[in-house]
Amino acid sequence: MILKLSSALLLLLTLAGCAVGPDYARPNLETEVPVEWTPRPTMADVLPDSTSQTGAQENWRWWESFNDTTLNSLVEKALVHNNDLAAAVGRVLEAEALLGGAKSNQWPTLEVGGNAARSKLSQSSNTPFMPTHTNAYSANLTLRYEIDLWGRLSRGKEAALATLLASDQDRRALVQSLIANVVRTWLEIRELQMQVELNEGTVRSFTDNLDAVRNRYHRGLVTALDVHLAGQNLAAAQAVGPANRQRLGQARRRLEILVGYYPAGLITASDLENADGTLSKVIMPEPLNAVPAGLPSDLLERRPDLVAAEMRLHTTVARVGEAKAALYPRISLTASTGTSSTELNDLFTTGASVWSLAGNLFMPLINRGATEAQIKVAEARVMQSTAQYRGTILQAFSEVENALDQDHFQKQQEQYLTESVDRASRSVDLAEDRYSRGLDNILVALESQRRLYNAESQLLTTQRLRRTARVNLILALGGPWDDLQTDQNQGAAK
Numbered sequence: 001m002i003l004k005l006s007s008a009l010l011l012l013l014t015l016a017g018c019a020v021g022p023d024y025a026r027p028n029l030e031t032e033v034p035v036e037w038t039p040r041p042t043m044a045d046v047l048p049d050s051t052s053q054t055g056a057q058e059n060w061r062w063w064e065s066f067n068d069t070t071l072n073s074l075v076e077k078a079l080v081h082n083n084d085l086a087a088a089v090g091r092v093l094e095a096e097a098l099l100g101g102a103k104s105n106q107w108p109t110l111e112v113g114g115n116a117a118r119s120k121l122s123q124s125s126n127t128p129f130m131p132t133h134t135n136a137y138s139a140n141l142t143l144r145y146e147i148d149l150w151g152r153l154s155r156g157k158e159a160a161l162a163t164l165l166a167s168d169q170d171r172r173a174l175v176q177s178l179i180a181n182v183v184r185t186w187l188e189i190r191e192l193q194m195q196v197e198l199n200e201g202t203v204r205s206f207t208d209n210l211d212a213v214r215n216r217y218h219r220g221l222v223t224a225l226d227v228h229l230a231g232q233n234l235a236a237a238q239a240v241g242p243a244n245r246q247r248l249g250q251a252r253r254r255l256e257i258l259v260g261y262y263p264a265g266l267i268t269a270s271d272l273e274n275a276d277g278t279l280s281k282v283i284m285p286e287p288l289n290a291v292p293a294g295l296p297s298d299l300l301e302r303r304p305d306l307v308a309a310e311m312r313l314h315t316t317v318a319r320v321g322e323a324k325a326a327l328y329p330r331i332s333l334t335a336s337t338g339t340s341s342t343e344l345n346d347l348f349t350t351g352a353s354v355w356s357l358a359g360n361l362f363m364p365l366i367n368r369g370a371t372e373a374q375i376k377v378a379e380a381r382v383m384q385s386t387a388q389y390r391g392t393i394l395q396a397f398s399e400v401e402n403a404l405d406q407d408h409f410q411k412q413q414e415q416y417l418t419e420s421v422d423r424a425s426r427s428v429d430l431a432e433d434r435y436s437r438g439l440d441n442i443l444v445a446l447e448s449q450r451r452l453y454n455a456e457s458q459l460l461t462t463q464r465l466r467r468t469a470r471v472n473l474i475l476a477l478g479g480p481w482d483d484l485q486t487d488q489n490q491g492a493a494k
Helices: 002-015 062-066 069-081 083-104 152-218 224-259 297-302 304-325 368-436 442-477 482-493
Strands: 109-120 133-147 330-341 353-362
Touching: 062 069, 062 152, 069 083, 069 152, 069 224, 083 152, 152 224, 152 304, 152 442, 224 442, 297 304, 304 368, 368 442
Parallel strands: none
Antiparallel strands: 109 133, 133 330, 330 353
16 A cells, blocks of 8 residues: 555656646847947047956945045945835845745645544433543644646746846846946036036126226226126026035935935035035046947847846746746645543543544636636736836847947047037137237137137036946946956967
8 A cells, every 4th residue: 555655646746747737938029139339439449458447346335436435435335224224135135035926835734633522411411320421632743745737836946036136137227326326426526516616616707807898987988788797697607606516415315315314414515515605626537548440239138127027027927937837737635643542641542542634625616717827927927028028128128228328429529519619719818808908809808718618518418428328338338348348368378
């Protein structure tokens, strides 16, 4: 009897490896993707010699290339204190616990129990010479095991594992996005600081210009119109100052929220200003290393959001098999052993032992329509996840191309604006000289001053946007491109 039961159990365990439902396979994108990114005319800059590059692991700390100690400290604080990142870690722990539960479902369940009862029989209906009070004691050990014939439990574990991997990739994607947001916000703060500096210098220059015009007016060399026009120029520049400081305060608070310190005030006005209220001298961080031509598109394999999207697709495919397995019989075994006695002293004697072995079969017959509907739901979710996965990949390609375009065109714009600032500065000198000698009216001088200020302001914004483009490209590629050259050099050496 025991031999037959053992043989049957071995057969069932062998069949349990046959999981119904589709096995996961990466879907076809149904579109052509570039082998490498479209090169830009000015992207053939030579990268630094590989011997000067740090190790691959250190290259992922790309923000340190800005050589800004304050920025480095802010990134480290954000990775510790950001609330969204803490929530993402919690979701990973939740998925890990769910996977542990799915794994445990595949193993037998062992339970221990005991029972003690005392009952009284009716005296009027009791058999003569039988006691009216009886005791019952029992202790048992029960083993339950569901034989995973059709892979319902294994598909559930597969789905739980894919969900865990997706959650962890979501956490990694959030880390990358958080670092990029901290860097971009800090670059914005740096630009606004420099905009405030520029505005304060312009206001001082326009104030001196107004004093000079007033002096000429009192000497009868110019009319009151010149005084009013110079005063209007000054007031217009002064009006820009409060707007810049407001934007600076907003950017500072956004950064504090990212770092997890708001409203404690991680960055206060005293950190940015001198004792007289003027801003301390700031320098825009230098841009990152040049972007090489022909970045291979398989760098997108590093993007955690793409891996997470694929893992979610894997989850939905596994759920199809789990739903289909519900159409087939579910077989479980229950084995129990223990003791039973009417006297507590006799509970663990040899004659008090009891045991049982049972097999259970469950299969839906009448209400199969509900199960089949669940299969259709699971298949529809696979369709949705497949479309989302393909869309996420195409969006990733678009983000890389947009970042490359932004880097290329912002560099061109910076070059043109640098020339514009130089020419505007010369124009101011010439216009002021001609005005002082009475050769031109004040409108030419004032217009040249405004153009210089606007060109300098636009140049600061473009310099920040160019650095932001590098940050966007790193985020789009799922990491820096410096280690790409290291891989290429290693391949050439081989």
